[in-house]
Every structure is written in structure tokens, then in C-alpha cells.
Amino acid sequence: MAEARSTHGSVEKLWSYFKQTWRQNIIYIGFAVVFVFFAVTLHDRGFLHPNNVLNIARQTAVIAVMAVAMTLVLSSGEIDLSVGAVAGLASVTTAMALSAGGLGLGIVAGLGTGLVVGLVNGVLSTRLLIPTFLTTLAMMGIARGAAMWISDTAAIPVLNDNYASFFGSGNLGPIPSLLLWMIVAGTIGHVTLRHTKFGRRILAVGGNAEAARYTGIRTARIKMAVLVISSMTAALAGMLYAGRLQSGRFQLGEGDELSVIAAAVLGGTALFGGRGTVIGSIFGALMIGVINNGLILMGLEYSQQLIARGGIIILAVALSQKRS
Amino acid sequence: MNAGANGNIAVEMRAISKRFGGVHALREVYFSAQFGEIHALLGENGAGKSTILTILRGVLAPDSGEIIVDGSSFPSLTAKAAREHGIGMIFQEMSLVPTLTVAQNVFLNNEPLGRTGLINERAMRERSLEIFRDMGVEIDPAALVGELSTGQQQLAEIAKALSQDARILVLDEPTSALTATEVEILFGLVRRLRGEGKAIIYVSHRMDEIFQLADRATVLRDGRHIDTRPIADYTLTTLIADIMGKATRDLLEYATASTSSEDVVLEVRNLRSGGTGAGASFALHQGEVLGIAGLLGSGRSRLARMLFGLEPVGAGEILLRNEPFQITSPQVAMAAGMALVPEDRRRQGLVLQHSVAHNIELPVLGRLGASAFISGRTGRQIVRDTISRMGIKTQSPDSAVNTLSGGNQQKVVIGKWLATAPDILIMDEATAGIDIGSKGEILRLVRELASEGKSIIFISSELAELLAVSDRICVMARGEIVQSFDARQLVAGDQDPQSELQAEQKLQLLLQQGKRHG
Numbered sequence: 001m002a003e004a005r006s007t008h009g010s011v012e013k014l015w016s017y018f019k020q021t022w023r024q025n026i027i028y029i030g031f032a033v034v035f036v037f038f039a040v041t042l043h044d045r046g047f048l049h050p051n052n053v054l055n056i057a058r059q060t061a062v063i064a065v066m067a068v069a070m071t072l073v074l075s076s077g078e079i080d081l082s083v084g085a086v087a088g089l090a091s092v093t094t095a096m097a098l099s100a101g102g103l104g105l106g107i108v109a110g111l112g113t114g115l116v117v118g119l120v121n122g123v124l125s126t127r128l129l130i131p132t133f134l135t136t137l138a139m140m141g142i143a144r145g146a147a148m149w150i151s152d153t154a155a156i157p158v159l160n161d162n163y164a165s166f167f168g169s170g171n172l173g174p175i176p177s178l179l180l181w182m183i184v185a186g187t188i189g190h191v192t193l194r195h196t197k198f199g200r201r202i203l204a205v206g207g208n209a210e211a212a213r214y215t216g217i218r219t220a221r222i223k224m225a226v227l228v229i230s231s232m233t234a235a236l237a238g239m240l241y242a243g244r245l246q247s248g249r250f251q252l253g254e255g256d257e258l259s260v261i262a263a264a265v266l267g268g269t270a271l272f273g274g275r276g277t278v279i280g281s282i283f284g285a286l287m288i289g290v291i292n293n294g295l296i297l298m299g300l301e302y303s304q305q306l307i308a309r310g311g312i313i314i315l316a317v318a319l320s321q322k323r324s
Numbered sequence: 325m326n327a328g329a330n331g332n333i334a335v336e337m338r339a340i341s342k343r344f345g346g347v348h349a350l351r352e353v354y355f356s357a358q359f360g361e362i363h364a365l366l367g368e369n370g371a372g373k374s375t376i377l378t379i380l381r382g383v384l385a386p387d388s389g390e391i392i393v394d395g396s397s398f399p400s401l402t403a404k405a406a407r408e409h410g411i412g413m414i415f416q417e418m419s420l421v422p423t424l425t426v427a428q429n430v431f432l433n434n435e436p437l438g439r440t441g442l443i444n445e446r447a448m449r450e451r452s453l454e455i456f457r458d459m460g461v462e463i464d465p466a467a468l469v470g471e472l473s474t475g476q477q478q479l480a481e482i483a484k485a486l487s488q489d490a491r492i493l494v495l496d497e498p499t500s501a502l503t504a505t506e507v508e509i510l511f512g513l514v515r516r517l518r519g520e521g522k523a524i525i526y527v528s529h530r531m532d533e534i535f536q537l538a539d540r541a542t543v544l545r546d547g548r549h550i551d552t553r554p555i556a557d558y559t560l561t562t563l564i565a566d567i568m569g570k571a572t573r574d575l576l577e578y579a580t581a582s583t584s585s586e587d588v589v590l591e592v593r594n595l596r597s598g599g600t601g602a603g604a605s606f607a608l609h610q611g612e613v614l615g616i617a618g619l620l621g622s623g624r625s626r627l628a629r630m631l632f633g634l635e636p637v638g639a640g641e642i643l644l645r646n647e648p649f650q651i652t653s654p655q656v657a658m659a660a661g662m663a664l665v666p667e668d669r670r671r672q673g674l675v676l677q678h679s680v681a682h683n684i685e686l687p688v689l690g691r692l693g694a695s696a697f698i699s700g701r702t703g704r705q706i707v708r709d710t711i712s713r714m715g716i717k718t719q720s721p722d723s724a725v726n727t728l729s730g731g732n733q734q735k736v737v738i739g740k741w742l743a744t745a746p747d748i749l750i751m752d753e754a755t756a757g758i759d760i761g762s763k764g765e766i767l768r769l770v771r772e773l774a775s776e777g778k779s780i781i782f783i784s785s786e787l788a789e790l791l792a793v794s795d796r797i798c799v800m801a802r803g804e805i806v807q808s809f810d811a812r813q814l815v816a817g818d819q820d821p822q823s824e825l826q827a828e829q830k831l832q833l834l835l836q837q838g839k840r841h842g
Contacts, residue, residue, distance in 0.1 A: 196696045197689040204686055207675035214634065214664065214672045215687045215740070216654040274677055 026320040027267045027280050031287045034312070038294035045297045052293065054176055058244070060289030061178035062087075062237045063256060067263040067281040068189035069233035074264055075193065076226045077206035077273025078125070078132040083234035083260055085143035086117050087253030090238030092147045095156035095248025103163055107239070114235025117143060118228035125227065126220035132227065140257070147250035156248040167243030181240060182282065185233070189278040202226060206273025263288055266316055288313070333392075334359045334492050334523035335380070335411070340389035342375055347729055347759060349375040350386070353549045355542055357492065362514060362524045364538035364555065366567055368786065370757050371544040373527055377494055381413050382406035393492075412490025414481045414498055422470030427452040429469050430484045455483045459513055475506030482513065493517065494525045499533060500619075511537060529785070530619075531560055531832070543567055568788060578767040582795045582812070583775045584612035588646065590631075590748055590779065595640035596803050597626055603640045604805050606798050608748065608781060613774050615794030615811060616783045619835055623803035624783045625667045628752045631781075632664040633657045658687070663746035665738050667753050667783075673737035674725050681707040681721040684740045710739040715765060731762025738766065742773075749773065750781045755789060767793050787831045791815055799834050807834050 022029065038047050046052050066083050073080045090113045097109030117139060124135040158164055170177045193199040204212040205222045213219050234253075241252040265271055266287060267280025291312055295305040336356040342349045350372045357363040367373050378384040380391070382401035390397045393409045401409075413419075420429045427448045436451065438444035452465035461479050469477060478498055485493055495514070499507045514537060518524055528534060534541065535555060543550040543566045550566055558566075587610045596603030604627055608614050618624045629635040631642070633651040642649050644660055651657050657664075666672035674683055684707050685692060692706075693699030707721050714735040718728055725733055734754065741749065751770070755763045770780055770793045784790050790797055791811055799807040814827045 195698055197692070197698055198696060200682065200685070200689055200698060203678065203682075204675050207678050208671070210672050211675055212686075214632075214654065214666050216658045217686070218653075218655065274675065 023320050024268060026316060027283045027287065030266075030316045030319075031283050031290070034287060034290055034294070038290065038297070042294060042297045047294065047297055052297075054179075056286070056289045056293045057179045057182070058176050059292070060285050061176075061182040062240050062244075063259050063263060063288070064182045064282045064285035065185045065240065066234055066237045066256060066260045067267070067285045068185045068278050069230040070260045070264045071189060071267070071269050071276045071278050071281045072193060072199075072202055072226050073132075073230045074261070074269045074271060075206045075273060075276030076202045076223055077209060078223055078226060079261070079271075080121070080132065080136045080227060080230040080234075081257045082117065082121065082136040082139035082143055083230060083237070084253035084256035084258075085140040085147070086114060086231050086234040087238035087241060087256060088250050089113055089117075089143040089147040090235035091242040091248035091252045092151045092156060092250055093248070094239050094242050095158050096150070098158055098160045098163055099156070103160055106160065106163055110235050110239040110242075111232055113238075114232035115228065117235075118231030119224075121231060122224035122227040126224050132223075136227075144250060144254075151248065151250055153250060158242050158246045158248065164243045164246050168240040169244050169246065178240060178244065181236075185236075186278055186282045193276055193278055198222075198225070203274060203276065206270075206276075208274070259285075259288060262313055266313065266320075268320065287316075332359050333357075335409075336392040337376065337380065338390050338392065340376060340379060340386045340391075342379065342384070342386050345729055348547050350379075350547045352389070353544065353547070354552075355549070356552075357523045357525050359491070359523045360518055360521045361539040362518050362526055362537050364534045364541040365525055365527045365544070366534065366541055366563070367544035368567060370546075370759075371567075372547040373544055374496075375547075376544070377413070377496065377525075377527070380406065380411060380494065382411075407488060410489055410491035412485030412488060412493050414478070414485060414493065414495045420469045420477055420481060420484075423468065425466055425468055426463055426472070426480050426483075427465035429480060430455065430465070430487050432484070434488060451487070452483065455486055459483060459486070460516065461509060461513065473503075473506070475502045475509070478502065478506070478510065479513070490522075492523045492525065494527070496527045497529065498526075499528065499530065507533075531563065534563070535560070578764065578771060578792045579812075579815075580771045580775065582612075583771075583777075584795045585610045585777075589644070591641075591643040591646070592631070593641040593643070595627070595630060595642065596638050597623075597630055597635055598638040599803075601802060602804050604800065604803060605640075606805050606808065608779050610779055611774050611777050612795045613770055613780045613782050613793050615790040615797040616781060616800055617785075617787065617790055617797055617831060617835055618800035622800045624800050625752055626803070627800070628664060628667070628750050628781070628783060631657070631750060632662060634664075658744060658746075661745075661747035663687075663741035663744055663749050665741055665749070665751045665754050667756075669730075669734055669737050674733060676726040677724055679722045680711070680716065680718050680725055680728070680736055683725050683736055684710050684721075684743060687740050688743050706743050710743050713742070714739040714769075729759065729762075731758035734758050734766070735762065738769070746778065748779050748781070750783070752783045753785065754782070755784065755786065763789070787835075791827050791831065797831070799831075801835075 066087070070080065070083065090110045093113045094106045094110035098106035121132065121135050121139055124130050125132045164170070166177065168178050172180060193202065201212070201217050201222050204215070204217060205219045209219050238253060242248045245252070263284035264281040265284070267277055267282070267284035269276040269281060288309070291309050292305065295308055300308065334357050338354055339352045340350050341352055353372060353376060355365070355376060365373055375384065379386050379400070382403040382405055385400035390399060391401055398405070421432065424432070430452045431448050435443045436447045438447070449465045456463050456465070459479065459482070463472070463476050463479060469480060472480065482493070498510060502510065514524055514526070526538060538555045540552060540554050541558065541563070542552040545567065588607045589610050590608040593605050594603035595605070604623070606614065616624050616627070626635060630637050631651065633653040633656055637651070642651060649660065670676060675686070681703070685703050688706060689698065692703045711718065711721060716735045716739065717732050725736055728736070738754065755766055767789060770782060774780055782790065782793055791814065794811040797809060797811045797814070798805045814830055
């Protein structure tokens with residue numbers, strides 16, 4: 001009797017714990033629900049086939065990599081709308097430098113592109129105090145325009161096989177290198193946000209910038225660092241695109257900023273700062289990838305896919321909102 | 325006039341109770357105001373004045389009690405209902421939009437429309453002008469609010485309430501930012517509105533205003549209704565006794581013998597942030613609690629921010645341990661062993677949605693391990709020590725700070741700064757808006773820290789508390805220290821239970837004089 005009651009009590013406790021925390025973990029629940037749903041309904045169309053699963057990972061990895069940095073940006077209370085355009089620009093600069101000077105120059109050119117854009121975003125936001133929403137919105141156009149201009153709107157082929165294999169199109173055993181990039185970026189991002197002083201300061205600045213300043217944190221420096229990290233990660237994403245598609249094109253990454261922000265917010269990162277989870281963001285990106293893939297396999301038209309995907313994202317975010 | 329007959333009850337609030345978490349903000353409070361009277365609502369910070377006014381305004385619903393207005397009883401009001409029943413608020417913090425004109429503000433959300441259905445700007449200006457003429461003040465309705473003086477903004481605020489046919493006007497600390505002339509204009513207007521039969525609820529910390537203006541007074545203390553009487557029944561002493569209660573006298577128990585030494589730790593010479601004037605000058609000794617008193621707007625918080633590198637120094641010198649010292653940023657101040665418990669704990673002191681542990685660790689992150697990674701063990705140790713030293717009541721170190729009571733939140737702020745082991749601690753209104761128990765603990769802690777040899781600048785609006793913990797008290801007005809004296813001289817040592825009230829009165833007098841002559 002007593003034992004039965006205590007089991008009952010612990011079940012109740014577990015249930016109340018679940019009730020308190022499920023909103024925070026909605027992304028994992030949602031991911032599982034969506035995945036199982038497609039696994040069951042699309043079983044005969046090969047949803048669970050290893051090739052399809054790896055395909056999802058490959059298509060999602062680049063968004064996921066950018067979502068890691070976006071998590072830091074959003075956690076600090078800022079936003080970066082230029083990531084998609086920076087990815088496109090970096091794909092072009094990398095491809096051009098690869099053909100001009102080989103592997104080393106290609107990598108330097110790609111990451112350098114990110115560094116320069118990030119510094120400009122940072123200086124405009126922290127010195128001239130222009131909100132990042134505006135600086136990065138303007139930078140989105142500038143980067144996209146620059147990519148079109150220097151490439152003459154043509155695709156620039158990547159003929160360096162080592163590069164292509166390392167950045168995106170190769171495999172390590174059965175695992176696509178893109179997946180490894182995602183795991184590496186995710187691990188670094190997670191540890192940075194959770195276990196370093198820098199990460200703690202990012203969250204403090206995003207949670208209450210004034211209190212952070214009163215506590216002796218150099219808030220401008222934190223914002224600058226986060227914006228540079230974001231742009232350089234976006235550049236890396238562009239380099240991965242270039243490797244995977246074996247060419248640099250100005251169109252690459254178009255619209256990615258919204259997918260990346262959606263992935264982070266779906267994952268449980270606050271749009272206005274103070275709270276962020278890198279692992280959640282990666283699952284957010286994966287969930288979007290799974291939805292895209294599932295909807296295609298279901299045979300929906302592109303127009304229907306867009307509507308269905310929008311609906312699912314709204315539903316997930318609505319469920320994760322705390323009601324007061 | 326549309327106000328009720330003089331002497332009729334305009335609004336009555338019966339047995340109003342309200343709790344915030346574990347704190348009783350109001351316990352069965354009774355309050356009523358009549359038409360044709362100026363009714364002072366009095367009490368210390370945290371006595372429940374703002375809570376009852378927020379309820380009257382319809383923004384907060386009471387847990388129990390009833391509100392009777394226009395002959396009907398309500399369990400609570402909505403903001404809309406309050407407005408419809410003629411309750412108008414004139415806020416302490418201006419609620420005007422600075423980028424709109426005076427007329428646009430007066431008719432905000434209540435704009436007169438022309439025949440086309442669009443806003444009739446001219447009618448708006450003309451009606452504003454009429455209201456200002458009735459009020460007997462001169463303000464250009466076409467001027468932008470942001471370009472008006474504080475006093476004019478206050479008057480525009482009143483015009484806004486009158487334009488909505490307010491019959492019950494609430495003025496919350498209306499004079500705190502006004503010049504003497506503006507105060508006279510405001511008083512004239514308030515008396516005139518009383519003559520027209522409006523009910524006026526007047527909140528002020530300045531007793532001289534109350535005695536000049538009010539007909540009756542209601543005193544609240546610790547969320548309870550203490551008394552409602554004609555103001556003529558009160559003397560300054562009995563009114564202060566009602567407001568402060570016995571708890572005030574108890575504060576003196578926190579006073580200890582002075583632990584101040586001869587060594588000057590921090591000296592400030594003619595420090596000001598800008599403008600002209602002599603600036604502030606004082607010396608802080610090791611082991612000393614230096615109280616700083618001053619009315620709202622006297623520059624106390626600005627001084628604190630300058631000393632902590634949060635606001636640029638306009639002119640003057642700072643000497644740290646007899647060496648000239650430039651405080652250019654909070655980092656520099658912290659490195660020099662200074663700490664600031666800021667005025668507004670929620671805005672400046674804490675990251676509210678983060679945990680107690682993370683808030684405490686924030687200023688000492690640099691010391692949590694030598695690498696870029698946070699040493700969890702050192703962090704936990706510091707957090708545990710701080711929670712137990714400060715007696716912070718929290719379910720767990722990982723609970724979000726905003727789940728704590730105000731007093732415990734404040735202890736987190738003080739605790740996080742003590743974790744930096746400062747030599748000089750600046751405390752700006754460290755006990756504002758917290759319960760009496762936490763207040764006592766903080767005052768005791770201040771004396772304890774002084775006896776450990778730390779030097780403390782203690783800024784407070786509560787005179788009883790300043791007298792209890794300070795070794796010396798500086799009176800500030802217009803950015804200058806106008807007086808400085810031994811706190812114990814003022815208390816004068818005798819055991820008469822009235823003695824502290826007298827000391828407070830003396831201090832109050834000095835504040836008022838500083839304001840006038842400073």
C-alpha cells in the first residue's frame with residue numbers, strides 16, 4: 001500500500017516536473033513528434049533510409065552551423081541579418097582566391113571576408129550605436145551586392161579537390177564532412193555559451209545590458225566579439241556551400257538568415273536576449289530540415305511546403321511561449 | 325462644474341488587501357477622499373501608497389476589498405472604468421510623449437475628429453488653450469512636450485487629466501523636480517481645483533507642503549491604515565510619529581560605536597559632472613560609514629555613478645589613498661577595490677531572469693579559474709558563502725532572481741559586490757522598497773563591514789536609517805555637499821524616546837535649507 005502510494009507520488013512529481021519544463025524542451029519533443037510522424041507515414045517512401053537521413057543532415061548542416069553563432073548573437077540581445085549574404089559573398093571570395101592562389105589563400109580569403117564584415121558590423125553598432133537590426137540589414141544588401149559585383153553574377157567553379165572534400169562534399173568513412181562541421185561548431189558553441197566566462201557575459205549583456213555595465217562588464221566589447229564570431233561563422237558556412245556545390249555563387253545563402261533565426265528561436269533561444277541554447281538551435285535547424293524533407297517526400301508542391309512549414313514553425317513557437 | 329457637491333465622498337476604498345508573493349503590500353486598508361478637499365496620502369517608501377494608487381487607477385486588482393465610486397461598489401477597477409469614473413493620475417514619472425506637441429498629448433487617444441473623420445488639430449489646440457486658460461497657466465499647445473520645462477510638463481499632465489473630465493485627481497510627488505516658482509504655480513492651481521469641487525489626492529514626502537496644502541491626511545505604514553485626520557490635528561512631530569511608527573526608533577539599535585579611523589581612503593574635491601557650481605567635496609575614512617542625505621534631484625546618485633566610473637567626471641579631483649586617481653570605467657573602479665550597490669536593483673543591479681548563482685558570480689567571473697572556463701567548484705563555493713552570509717532566502721542557488729522577494733533580491737546585489745571583497749562600498753538607496761526585516765539585516769551588515777575596516781558611502785532618503793548607521797552625514801543639494809556633521813551629535817545621546825524624532829526633524833530641516841540656500 002505504502003509503496004504503491006509512494007510510486008504514485010513519484011509519478012506525480014515527475015508529471016509536475018514535466019509540466020514545469022516541457023515548454024523549455026518543446027524543441028526535443030517537437031523534433032521527436034515530427035520525426036516519428038514522418039517515419040511512420042513515409043515509411044514506404046524511404047524516409048528512414050540511411051541515404052535520406054544523411055541527406056537531411058547534409059542539407060541542414062550549413063544552417064545549423066550558422067544557427068550556433070546566431071544563438072550567441074541573440075543571447076547577447078543583438079541580431080545579425082547579414083549571415084546569408086555574407087555566406088554568399090564568402091563563397092565567391094573563397095572560390096576566386098582558390099583559383100588564384102590555392103588552398104591556403106582560399107581559406108584566408110573566406111574567413112577574412114567574415115572578419116571584415118563582422119568588424120564593420122561591430123564598429124557601426126558599438127561606436128555609432130546603430131542598432132544591429134539596421135547595421136546588419138544594410139550589410140545584407142552590401143554583401144550581396146559586393147558578391148554580385150566581383151563575380152560578375154557568374155558562378156565561380158571550385159576546382160581544388162582537397163578543398164571541396166574538406167569543406168563539404170567529402171566523407172569521413174560513412175559520415176559526411178558537413179555533419180562533422182556541424183558537430184564541431186555545435187560543441188564549441190555549446191561549451192562557449194555554457195562553460196566559459198565569455199558565454200556567461202554574453203548572457204548577462206543580453207539579459208540586462210545596464211546591470212552588466214554596472215557590474216563592470218565591457219558590454220561593447222562583448223557585442224563586438226559576438227558580431228565578429230557571427231560573420232566569420234557565416235563565412236565558414238559560405239565556404240561549406242562552395243565546397244559542397246563546388247562553386248562560389250552570389251545567390252548562395254539567400255534567405256538563410258530567416259531559417260537560421262527560426263532555428264535558434266525554435267530551439268529555445270530568446271529573440272531579445274538573456275537566454276540561449278546551442279543544442280536547441282541545432283535541433284531547431286534539424287527539425288526544419290526534417291520538415292522540408294518530409295513534405296517533399298509526401299509529394300507536396302513547393303507552394304504547399306512553404307505554407308505547411310510556416311504553420312508548423314508558428315505552432316512550435318506558440319507552444320514554447322510562456323503565458324503569464 | 326461637473327464635480328460632486330463639496331463634502332460628498334468622491335471615492336472610498338474599503339478593506340483593501342493585496343499580496344505580492346509572500347509580502348503583504350496592503351492589509352485591509354481603508355481610504356476615502358471627498359470632493360472639495362486636498363487629501364494627503366502619507367507613508368514611508370514601501371508603506372503601500374503606490375500600491376493603493378495603482379489599484380485606484382485600475383491597473384492592479386486587489387485580493388479583497390471594495391472600491392466605491394459614483395455610488396456603486398466594485399471589487400476592482402479597470403483602467404478604463406477608473407477613467408470613466410473621473411479618476412485622473414498625475415504621475416511622478418511623466419507619462420507624456422516628448423516627441424508630440426502639448427495639445428497632441430493632452431488629447432492622446434481621445435482626439436477630437438473633424439467632419440472628415442480625421443483628427444482636427446485646430447480644435448485640439450483651441451481646447452487645450454481653453455483648459456490652460458481655466459487653469460490660469462500659460463503654455464503653448466503647439467510646443468513639443470520635450471521642449472517644455474519639467475514644471476510645464478507637470479501642468480500639461482494635469483491639463484490632460486482635466487480634459488478627460490477628471491473629478492478625482494491624484495498627484496504623486498508632483499513637486500520633486502520643480503523649481504520654487506513652479507511649485508507656487510502648481511499650489512495655486514491645486515487650491516483652485518479644490519475650490520471647483522474636485523477631490524485631490526496628494527502624495528509628497530515634503531511635510532511642509534502637506535501642512536501648507538492639505539485638508540486631511542491618511543497615513544499608511546507597512547501596508548496598514550494608521551489614521552485619517554484633519555491636518556490641523558497634527559503637528560510635524562505627531563505626523564512624523566504616525567508615519568514612521570515605532571519601527572523607526574528601533575533602527576537606532578543598529579548604531580554601534582564609531583569604527584572610523586584617521587586614515588583617509590577616498591577624497592573628493594569639487595567633483596561635478598558638468599555645468600558650473602562648486603561640486604562635491606568630502607573625505608571618506610577607513611572604517612567609516614559616511615551617510616549622504618539629500619532631496620530627490622540633489623545629485624546623490626550622480627555622485628555615486630561618477631565615483632564608480634559610470635558617468636564621466638566634468639571637473640574636480642578624486643584622490644584614492646592620497647594619490648590622484650582617474651576613474652574612467654567601472655573596471656578601473658573595481659580594480660581599485662570599489663563597489664557600487666546601485667539605486668535601482670531591478671534595472672541596474674540584477675539580471676532578473678538569471679539564477680541567484682549566476683548573478684552572484686557575475687562580478688567575480690575573472691576570479692573563477694585562470695582559464696577561459698568557469699571553475700564550477702570555486703563558483704559554487706562563493707555562491708554558497710554569499711547566500712549564507714547574506715541570509716538569502718531562496719529555494720536553490722539555481723532559482724531565478726525574479727522569484728525572490730525584494731529584500732532577498734537586494735541581498736543578492738549586496739552579496740555579489742561583497743564577493744569582490746571591496747575596500748570602499750557605495751550603497752545607493754540600498755534599503756528602498758524592501759521589508760523591515762531585510763532592512764534591519766542590511767543596516768546591521770553595514771556596521772559590521774565598517775568594523776571590518778571597510779569604508780562605506782551610504783546614500784539614503786530615509787533619515788532614520790541614515791542617523792542609525794552613519795558615523796558622519798553629508799547633506800547634498802544641487803550637486804554640492806552643503807553640510808557635514810557627526811551623526812551622533814545630532815542624535816545627541818540622550819535616552820529620551822523622542823530624541824530620534826528630533827534628530828530626524830533637525831536633519832529634515834537641514835535638507836530643506838540645503839535645497840533653499842544651496
